[in-house]
Amino acid sequence: MPRTFCLLNHVLTQKQLAELGEKFNSIEVVYPEKNLAELWAQIPPEKSNEEVVGxxxxxLKGESAPGDLFIIQGEFGSTFTLVDFALKNGLVPLYATTRRVAKESRSGETVRREYVFEHVCFKKYQYFE
Incomplete structure:
Protein backbone atom coordinates (compact mmCIF):
# COMPACT_ATOMS: atom_id res chain seq x y z
CA MET A 1 0.00 0.00 0.00
CA PRO A 2 1.37 3.42 -0.87
CA ARG A 3 2.01 5.95 1.82
CA THR A 4 0.93 9.57 1.39
CA PHE A 5 3.42 12.37 2.01
CA CYS A 6 1.55 15.58 2.73
CA LEU A 7 3.06 19.02 2.18
CA LEU A 8 0.23 21.46 2.86
CA ASN A 9 -0.28 24.24 5.38
CA HIS A 10 -2.93 22.20 7.20
CA VAL A 11 -3.67 18.62 8.18
CA LEU A 12 -6.00 16.60 5.98
CA THR A 13 -9.72 16.45 6.72
CA GLN A 14 -11.62 13.23 7.38
CA LYS A 15 -13.15 13.46 3.89
CA GLN A 16 -9.68 13.76 2.34
CA LEU A 17 -8.35 10.84 4.38
CA ALA A 18 -11.31 8.70 3.32
CA GLU A 19 -10.69 9.51 -0.35
CA LEU A 20 -7.02 8.57 -0.06
CA GLY A 21 -8.02 5.17 1.30
CA GLU A 22 -10.85 4.51 -1.14
CA LYS A 23 -9.45 5.97 -4.37
CA PHE A 24 -5.69 5.57 -3.87
CA ASN A 25 -5.50 2.64 -1.42
CA SER A 26 -3.39 4.65 1.03
CA ILE A 27 -3.99 4.49 4.77
CA GLU A 28 -0.85 6.14 6.14
CA VAL A 29 -0.19 9.88 5.93
CA VAL A 30 3.29 11.23 6.64
CA TYR A 31 3.70 14.90 7.50
CA PRO A 32 7.06 16.70 7.53
CA GLU A 33 8.75 17.60 10.79
CA LYS A 34 7.64 20.89 12.33
CA ASN A 35 10.64 22.92 11.14
CA LEU A 36 10.18 21.81 7.51
CA ALA A 37 6.42 22.44 7.67
CA GLU A 38 7.06 25.95 9.01
CA LEU A 39 9.67 26.61 6.33
CA TRP A 40 7.21 25.48 3.63
CA ALA A 41 4.45 27.69 5.08
CA GLN A 42 6.57 30.85 5.00
CA ILE A 43 8.91 30.76 2.01
CA PRO A 44 10.62 34.17 1.95
CA PRO A 45 9.60 35.91 -1.30
CA GLU A 46 12.92 37.74 -1.62
CA LYS A 47 15.16 34.66 -1.36
CA SER A 48 15.94 31.68 -3.57
CA ASN A 49 13.76 28.61 -3.04
CA GLU A 50 16.72 26.22 -3.22
CA GLU A 51 16.96 25.71 0.55
CA VAL A 52 13.28 24.88 0.90
CA VAL A 53 13.17 22.63 -2.16
CA GLY A 54 16.40 20.89 -1.11
CA LEU A 60 11.27 12.57 0.40
CA LYS A 61 14.49 10.75 -0.58
CA GLY A 62 14.93 9.60 3.01
CA GLU A 63 11.42 8.30 3.59
CA SER A 64 9.42 7.75 0.40
CA ALA A 65 9.43 4.96 -2.15
CA PRO A 66 8.32 4.83 -5.78
CA GLY A 67 4.53 4.62 -5.96
CA ASP A 68 3.99 6.69 -2.82
CA LEU A 69 1.61 9.64 -3.06
CA PHE A 70 2.76 13.22 -2.55
CA ILE A 71 0.12 15.87 -1.85
CA ILE A 72 1.62 19.28 -2.53
CA GLN A 73 0.28 22.80 -2.83
CA GLY A 74 1.91 26.08 -1.95
CA GLU A 75 4.30 28.67 -3.34
CA PHE A 76 4.04 28.22 -7.07
CA GLY A 77 7.68 28.00 -8.13
CA SER A 78 8.65 25.56 -5.38
CA THR A 79 5.55 23.48 -6.01
CA PHE A 80 6.39 23.26 -9.72
CA THR A 81 9.94 22.13 -8.97
CA LEU A 82 8.80 19.50 -6.45
CA VAL A 83 6.06 18.15 -8.72
CA ASP A 84 8.69 17.73 -11.45
CA PHE A 85 10.96 15.95 -8.94
CA ALA A 86 8.10 13.66 -7.87
CA LEU A 87 7.15 12.72 -11.43
CA LYS A 88 10.77 11.97 -12.34
CA ASN A 89 11.30 9.83 -9.22
CA GLY A 90 8.24 7.59 -9.29
CA LEU A 91 6.09 9.44 -6.77
CA VAL A 92 2.46 10.30 -7.54
CA PRO A 93 1.97 14.03 -6.96
CA LEU A 94 -1.56 15.15 -6.09
CA TYR A 95 -3.38 18.40 -5.47
CA ALA A 96 -6.72 19.06 -3.83
CA THR A 97 -9.58 20.61 -5.76
CA THR A 98 -12.15 22.62 -3.85
CA ARG A 99 -15.52 24.22 -4.28
CA ARG A 100 -15.72 27.78 -2.97
CA VAL A 101 -19.03 28.64 -1.31
CA ALA A 102 -19.74 32.27 -0.45
CA LYS A 103 -21.73 33.03 2.67
CA GLU A 104 -23.02 36.54 3.09
CA SER A 105 -24.59 38.17 6.12
CA ARG A 106 -25.86 41.69 6.72
CA SER A 107 -26.03 43.79 9.81
CA GLY A 108 -27.54 47.17 9.05
CA GLU A 109 -25.38 48.76 6.38
CA THR A 110 -22.52 46.28 6.89
CA VAL A 111 -22.18 43.33 4.53
CA ARG A 112 -19.87 40.52 5.48
CA ARG A 113 -18.81 37.88 2.97
CA GLU A 114 -17.03 34.72 4.00
CA TYR A 115 -15.73 32.01 1.70
CA VAL A 116 -15.80 28.39 2.74
CA PHE A 117 -13.69 25.95 0.75
CA GLU A 118 -15.07 22.43 0.50
CA HIS A 119 -12.87 19.55 -0.66
CA VAL A 120 -14.10 17.95 -3.89
CA CYS A 121 -11.34 15.51 -4.83
CA PHE A 122 -7.64 14.95 -5.35
CA LYS A 123 -6.23 15.12 -8.87
CA LYS A 124 -2.90 13.96 -10.18
CA TYR A 125 -0.35 16.42 -11.43
CA GLN A 126 0.83 15.17 -14.80
CA TYR A 127 2.83 16.17 -17.83
CA PHE A 128 0.85 17.27 -20.87
CA GLU A 129 1.18 14.67 -23.60
Whole structure:
Protein backbone atom coordinates (compact mmCIF):
# COMPACT_ATOMS: atom_id res chain seq x y z
CA MET A 1 0.00 0.00 0.00
CA PRO A 2 1.37 3.42 -0.87
CA ARG A 3 2.01 5.95 1.82
CA THR A 4 0.93 9.57 1.39
CA PHE A 5 3.42 12.37 2.01
CA CYS A 6 1.55 15.58 2.73
CA LEU A 7 3.06 19.02 2.18
CA LEU A 8 0.23 21.46 2.86
CA ASN A 9 -0.28 24.24 5.38
CA HIS A 10 -2.93 22.20 7.20
CA VAL A 11 -3.67 18.62 8.18
CA LEU A 12 -6.00 16.60 5.98
CA THR A 13 -9.72 16.45 6.72
CA GLN A 14 -11.62 13.23 7.38
CA LYS A 15 -13.15 13.46 3.89
CA GLN A 16 -9.68 13.76 2.34
CA LEU A 17 -8.35 10.84 4.38
CA ALA A 18 -11.31 8.70 3.32
CA GLU A 19 -10.69 9.51 -0.35
CA LEU A 20 -7.02 8.57 -0.06
CA GLY A 21 -8.02 5.17 1.30
CA GLU A 22 -10.85 4.51 -1.14
CA LYS A 23 -9.45 5.97 -4.37
CA PHE A 24 -5.69 5.57 -3.87
CA ASN A 25 -5.50 2.64 -1.42
CA SER A 26 -3.39 4.65 1.03
CA ILE A 27 -3.99 4.49 4.77
CA GLU A 28 -0.85 6.14 6.14
CA VAL A 29 -0.19 9.88 5.93
CA VAL A 30 3.29 11.23 6.64
CA TYR A 31 3.70 14.90 7.50
CA PRO A 32 7.06 16.70 7.53
CA GLU A 33 8.75 17.60 10.79
CA LYS A 34 7.64 20.89 12.33
CA ASN A 35 10.64 22.92 11.14
CA LEU A 36 10.18 21.81 7.51
CA ALA A 37 6.42 22.44 7.67
CA GLU A 38 7.06 25.95 9.01
CA LEU A 39 9.67 26.61 6.33
CA TRP A 40 7.21 25.48 3.63
CA ALA A 41 4.45 27.69 5.08
CA GLN A 42 6.57 30.85 5.00
CA ILE A 43 8.91 30.76 2.01
CA PRO A 44 10.62 34.17 1.95
CA PRO A 45 9.60 35.91 -1.30
CA GLU A 46 12.92 37.74 -1.62
CA LYS A 47 15.16 34.66 -1.36
CA SER A 48 15.94 31.68 -3.57
CA ASN A 49 13.76 28.61 -3.04
CA GLU A 50 16.72 26.22 -3.22
CA GLU A 51 16.96 25.71 0.55
CA VAL A 52 13.28 24.88 0.90
CA VAL A 53 13.17 22.63 -2.16
CA GLY A 54 16.40 20.89 -1.11
CA UNK A 55 15.00 20.23 2.37
CA UNK A 56 11.80 18.73 0.95
CA UNK A 57 13.75 16.58 -1.52
CA UNK A 58 15.95 15.29 1.34
CA UNK A 59 12.83 14.42 3.33
CA LEU A 60 11.27 12.57 0.40
CA LYS A 61 14.49 10.75 -0.58
CA GLY A 62 14.93 9.60 3.01
CA GLU A 63 11.42 8.30 3.59
CA SER A 64 9.42 7.75 0.40
CA ALA A 65 9.43 4.96 -2.15
CA PRO A 66 8.32 4.83 -5.78
CA GLY A 67 4.53 4.62 -5.96
CA ASP A 68 3.99 6.69 -2.82
CA LEU A 69 1.61 9.64 -3.06
CA PHE A 70 2.76 13.22 -2.55
CA ILE A 71 0.12 15.87 -1.85
CA ILE A 72 1.62 19.28 -2.53
CA GLN A 73 0.28 22.80 -2.83
CA GLY A 74 1.91 26.08 -1.95
CA GLU A 75 4.30 28.67 -3.34
CA PHE A 76 4.04 28.22 -7.07
CA GLY A 77 7.68 28.00 -8.13
CA SER A 78 8.65 25.56 -5.38
CA THR A 79 5.55 23.48 -6.01
CA PHE A 80 6.39 23.26 -9.72
CA THR A 81 9.94 22.13 -8.97
CA LEU A 82 8.80 19.50 -6.45
CA VAL A 83 6.06 18.15 -8.72
CA ASP A 84 8.69 17.73 -11.45
CA PHE A 85 10.96 15.95 -8.94
CA ALA A 86 8.10 13.66 -7.87
CA LEU A 87 7.15 12.72 -11.43
CA LYS A 88 10.77 11.97 -12.34
CA ASN A 89 11.30 9.83 -9.22
CA GLY A 90 8.24 7.59 -9.29
CA LEU A 91 6.09 9.44 -6.77
CA VAL A 92 2.46 10.30 -7.54
CA PRO A 93 1.97 14.03 -6.96
CA LEU A 94 -1.56 15.15 -6.09
CA TYR A 95 -3.38 18.40 -5.47
CA ALA A 96 -6.72 19.06 -3.83
CA THR A 97 -9.58 20.61 -5.76
CA THR A 98 -12.15 22.62 -3.85
CA ARG A 99 -15.52 24.22 -4.28
CA ARG A 100 -15.72 27.78 -2.97
CA VAL A 101 -19.03 28.64 -1.31
CA ALA A 102 -19.74 32.27 -0.45
CA LYS A 103 -21.73 33.03 2.67
CA GLU A 104 -23.02 36.54 3.09
CA SER A 105 -24.59 38.17 6.12
CA ARG A 106 -25.86 41.69 6.72
CA SER A 107 -26.03 43.79 9.81
CA GLY A 108 -27.54 47.17 9.05
CA GLU A 109 -25.38 48.76 6.38
CA THR A 110 -22.52 46.28 6.89
CA VAL A 111 -22.18 43.33 4.53
CA ARG A 112 -19.87 40.52 5.48
CA ARG A 113 -18.81 37.88 2.97
CA GLU A 114 -17.03 34.72 4.00
CA TYR A 115 -15.73 32.01 1.70
CA VAL A 116 -15.80 28.39 2.74
CA PHE A 117 -13.69 25.95 0.75
CA GLU A 118 -15.07 22.43 0.50
CA HIS A 119 -12.87 19.55 -0.66
CA VAL A 120 -14.10 17.95 -3.89
CA CYS A 121 -11.34 15.51 -4.83
CA PHE A 122 -7.64 14.95 -5.35
CA LYS A 123 -6.23 15.12 -8.87
CA LYS A 124 -2.90 13.96 -10.18
CA TYR A 125 -0.35 16.42 -11.43
CA GLN A 126 0.83 15.17 -14.80
CA TYR A 127 2.83 16.17 -17.83
CA PHE A 128 0.85 17.27 -20.87
CA GLU A 129 1.18 14.67 -23.60
Missing amino acids: SVVSW
